[in-house]
Amino acid sequence: MKTILKFIIFCFVSLLLMHIFLGCSAKKELMIKTEYQEVKVPIKCPLKVPKKPRFNNDLSSAKRLSTYYLEVEYIAKSCTSGE
Secondary structure (H helix, E strand, O other): OHHHHHHHHHHHHHHHHHHHHHHHHOOOOOOOOOOOOOOOOOOOOOOOOOOOOOOOOOHHHHHHHHHHHHHHHHHHHHHHHOO
């Protein structure tokens, strides 16, 4: 009876050890893949915005104001398009 019990315990322990070691050997190898990606970094626009003229309800001040807006639009386009 003792020999049968020892044999059962031996079989159980050996099966347990085989299961542990075979479980560790089946792991896949870890593969590290580096992927480079272009990152756009915002930069401050070095152009200065002109001083805004006052509007006095006359034609000449309206022309100065429209010229100011055209200059600001040009500055904004040159900063965003990279010219």
